[in-house]
Amino acid sequence: MSKPMQSRRNFLGSMLSLAGGTAIPFSMNLAAMSSAAAATASDYKALVCVFLTGGNDGFNTVLSTDPESWASYSKYRTTASADSIALGQGSAYSSLLPIAPTTAQAGRSFALHPSMTAMRDLFNNGNLAVVANVGTLIQPTTKAEFHARSVPLPSKLFSHNDQQAVWQSNQPEGSNTSGWGARMVEMLAAANANSSFAAVSTSGNSTFLSGRMLRQLQFAGTSIPAIKNLSGPLFGSTLAANTLRDIITADSTDLIQKEHAAVARNAITTQAAASTAMLPIGAGGVVDPSWYVNPNTGVASVNPLAVQLQTVARMIGGRNTLGMKRQVFYVSIGGFDTHDKQRTHQADLLAQLSHAMRYFNAVLYSLPGGDMTKQVTLFTASDFGRTFTSNGDGTDHGWGSHHFVMGGAVKGKDIYGTMPAVGIGHKNDAGSGALLPAISVDQYGATLGSWFGLSATETADVFPNIGNFSTRNLGFMNAV
Known part of the structure; x- marks a missing residue:
């Protein structure tokens, strides 16, 4: 049977989405849409997705440092290579940053990567939370079920392009109508006076912001050309x-x-x-970020991720002029596909992430209208985690990983979800230490969506697999 012909609007919308950042896509006026949540959305809220492109190694980002975990970590991650990925083994990055979550996990202790001093401080100050072992899932899955393929599994696991798409839309590569960032703001479209600025990417065409009706605003640099x-x-x-x-x-x-x-x-x-x-850059607007310091070289330079977040802050600062009540933003930083020289590359990338998040948090305190930290929530995402085992000086594609949520509405200084055992062969080991996720992207996103203003029905529309999980809200956001 031949495939049905697309509608004129869908066809043109698809072409424009594929155009990427070379032109500003058209945006439909969605003011006619309505929902119970949108009708009461007189306040302002924004979500900012920071995508760590390539698959960040969560094992070296949030480390388990209790004696049993550390012994296993040292055993499997220390190699004969001069560029061994193990931290805290007499390397240049031995100064781990201990964190003490409010909710203790019996017998466990934790630390952040040495490059993440700013994020350690945000965590200790209650502005940052860790969500443990998040990944793409269709339903709760055990190790035995995964290996037997006896339950539905996400499409094309361990593939960069496909898992980026599944993370952002619940669909494999090629999806262009179900990005959950766009779908959330579409549900609340009646709150906005101008749909053109509801979904904004400073990092090219994003699956996360590809909706059924809404067209994302894409641009690079500090302004729309x-x-x-x-x-x-x-x-x-x-x-x-x-x-x-x-x-x-x-x-x-x-x-x-x-x-x-x-x-x-x-x-x-x-x-x-x-x-x-948009607020101007500098005095009277949004200050430029300070330069970050590369921990490998000691050289200071511009942090591109911080510049992207500066642009986001400038647009948030213009929310009232633009008539915006709900916005979703997408920024990204690449280079996390660390098959080799991971210790060096990841140290620099996490330094940029930490520096950019501290800068953005500080800027939100000084925007027009006062402290905006409670109205803006930033969260990280990535293709997948990486294997616990090392190939010598790097790691291979994994599955679950640990992520961060930042903002004044976040119940910070805590770890949500149980930190998995460290090693090989445990119940979360899907192979080579790749983590079988314990928390689904749907649960992670649904928790953010609930804070954003979605009803239970709207959440189920945006996250079609959420009904498969007994816990729909992970509790890391304060109730409105």
């Missing part, structure tokens, strides 16, 4: 710019030309609105 030559002299003529504008925005009976003109008009108005509303 304007279409060139629409004002001022063009080819020596003062009239040519207006003529060019008329050509690219004129209506047409041809459907493709008609939609192209709609995209152009939307791009022009969106850029103008953003340039007016």
Whole structure:
């Protein structure tokens, strides 16, 4: 049977989504949509997803340091390589950062990677929480069920592109309508006066922000670029710019030309609105982040992740001008596919993450309207974790990993979920020490969604597998 023809709108929307960050995609006005949650959304809330692209090694990010765990860690992660991935073994990164969660886990103790001093401080101050062993799951799965393939499993485990897509949309690579960031803000669309700024990526086209109706706003750098030559002299003529504008925005009976003109008009108005509303950089706006220091070289330089979060803060600062009550943002940092030289590469990446999160937390205290930390929640995500075993100076693709949630509404200074045993052969070992997740992405996202304003019914729509789990809210967010 042939595949049904797509609707004109879906077809064009798909093409524009595939265009990535090279153009500003058109955005439908979703104000006509309504929900019980949106009707009461008179406050402002934003979610910021920080995606650690490549698959971050959770075992060297949040470490178990109790004697039994540490003995196993040292045994399996110390190799003969000069670049052994084991921390705390007399290496340059031996100074682990102990953390003491409010809820003790009997006989266990924990620490963060030495590069994460700022995040250690955020944790101790109650602004940061750890969510342990999160990963893609369709339903609760035991080790025996996984190996027997006796329960439904996420599509194409251990594949970068597919697991990035499953993390962000519950669908393998190719999904472009079910990103859970976009779906959440679509549910609450009636709260916003302008849908163009509801889902914003500073890191190109994001599956996380690909919704059924909403089109994400994509841009790189510190501002949304304007279409060139629409004002001022063009080819020596003062009239040519207006003529060019008329050509690219004129209506047409041809459907493709008609939609192209709609995209152009939307791009022009969106850029103008953003340039007016976004807070400026520097004095009177959002201060530039300080330079971060590479722990391997001691050299200070610009932190690209912090710059992305500065752009997010500038847009949040313009929320009232833009008429926004609910926004979802996507930023990312790459390089976490550490098959080799992991100790060096991960140390630098986690230093950037830690520096950027401290900067963003500080900026939220000084935005117009006062302290915005309780209205903005940042969380990390990644393709997957990595194997506990080492290939000498790196690790291979894993499954579950540990993640962070930051904000004034977060019940910080705690670890949510049981930290898994450290070693090989335990109940969470899916093979080579890859962690069989104990917490699903659906549970992680549903907890954030509940704080964001979703009802139980809306949560089930956004996270179709949530009904398979007895615990739908992990409890790391304060009730509204």
